[in-house]
Amino acid sequence: MPRLRLPDLGFPDLGIGVGLRTPHYREILADWPPVGWFEIISDNYLETQGRPLEILDQVAARYPVVMHGVSLSIGSTDPLDVAYVRRLVALRDRVGARWVSDHLCWTGVQGRNSHDLLPLPLTPESLAHVAARVDQVQQLLGTPLILENPSTYVEFRGSSITEPDFLAQLCHRTGCGLLLDVNNVYVSSRNHGFDPMSYLDALPLDRVAQFHVAGHTDLDTHCIDTHIGPVVRPVWELLRAAWSRGARASILLEWDAEIPALEVVLREAALAREYAVVAP
Amino acid sequence: MTPAGGPAPTEGGAAEVLDVERASATPTPPVRKPRRRTASPPASTLPLGGAQSWFLEAITHPGSVSSGALAARRTTGTSIDALLTSSPALSALDRLAVYHYAYRARLIDALADDYPTLRHALGVTAFESLARRVIDRFPSQTPNLNAYGRVMLDHLAGRDGRPPRRPFLLDLARLEWALVEVIHAPTPPRLTPAALRSIPPERWPNLRFSGSPSLRLLPSRWPVNRYLQAFRSGEAPALPKPNPSCLLVYRQGFTVWRMDLSPLTHGLLASLLSGVPLGEALEAVEGHAGADQVMRWFEAWVSGGVFTGVAGG
Known part of the structure; x- marks a missing residue:
């Protein structure tokens, strides 16, 4: 399908960042x-008037901050919150967060919240549903919403669209941007048996506003997106491949389990320079 | 560890760590032998909403993932193999099990982060059983996982107006949840000693004080703070015998303080925080404490930021 050129996302390249963790x-x-x-997990600062927000105010006064959420539930059939x-x-x-992101997923339905990033059947019905909600969110944000490709562990038999095509069509319909998590691409490719390079080829890489890299747990039969430990070489190579295909965006390392000293996290994040031409 | 100019906590003040944070990571399930795959029936035609209801019912089922998939089938008429695909390595049920495991693991972890001392008091296994009962009785209905831990108090408080079965555990949980609440509460500008001194003495008897939203008074029939402090000090305290206590928990800056109060000081502070005029509150302690002593308590509370404003007089 020929793609019309969408307006630039207009978000800055911030170079290499890490998640803000307690x-x-x-x-x-x-x-x-x-x-x-x-990058902050938005949800940790939304319903507090206390110390987390006081700390974030100080951090945001000195560093660029980006908001990454886990509860937008853009794919849920419940009314948008x-x-x-x-x-x-x-x-x-x-x-003064530079942009706001969440995931292509749903977290609950009928008022119940699983607090997980649950997979969607990738169908024309889902695409229309998610696109309408992205439009609604963007009206409220006044800027493009950035959506991340999730790690998934099941696929629906009724799915008729591949995930990169789904994301491409979503960008085309709504003008939203992408948070390309190359670890999630790797994890899902292992779980579902697709070629991660073909996945990248099908994505509109000019819509990528941000990258995620992270560690995962390899159980041999499948992989779990645990954000533990260093980034494995094949994931770094996916970053290189996306970069060589023209994606240019800020890079963020996620490390959420057995979190080491900040120095270790920063050293791991800096490895991105070996795989991408990073903004200073 | 005493805040400058503030009351001296008898037991610890600490920069409470807030580890109950959301992240998009998935907990790792235990490795098990893959199940045998079954022949696939025709693909499901459930609409999106139906597929989501199926999925949520299956992964939140309190039994096994198999039980969850069967329950969802009974509700919707759709089998797991009609809805989900297998992979070369795993059956559809094995794949669904990742989500079924993660649902409870994430909520149990959140409760364990909020209630580490309660977890010690119960033991790891009993705490996990308790957490599972809490999760099944109170499914989360909020996008904010950091607020979910409140349901532990609702569960321990008992049912249908009956008294709690394990009142010590309830009081311990109240203390641990108070530490979480105080972290998230705002700390508006406090009433300063200078502002108080500027009020003419003849108006003092009618003064009414407003308390900081970042403090909690916790009376108990047990020495809950001593128990919590012992646990935090690396001891393995045994469950205590009843021995009434009262604790003031409050936050100054990034630090949360716990201060044991005597019954007299608790009574006085509780009166003031409930809006009783200063003169009336002081009458209640007459004969039990000298004026100088009362003034020292009062000054300590003011310096510690216990009060945010004053009116009346």
């Missing part, structure tokens, strides 16, 4: 270490 709060506030930018989106907007405006 075990590192003390060191960050004491030393203000050189870090390109921080408009109050949640308004809280996202308020937080973004408070801390």
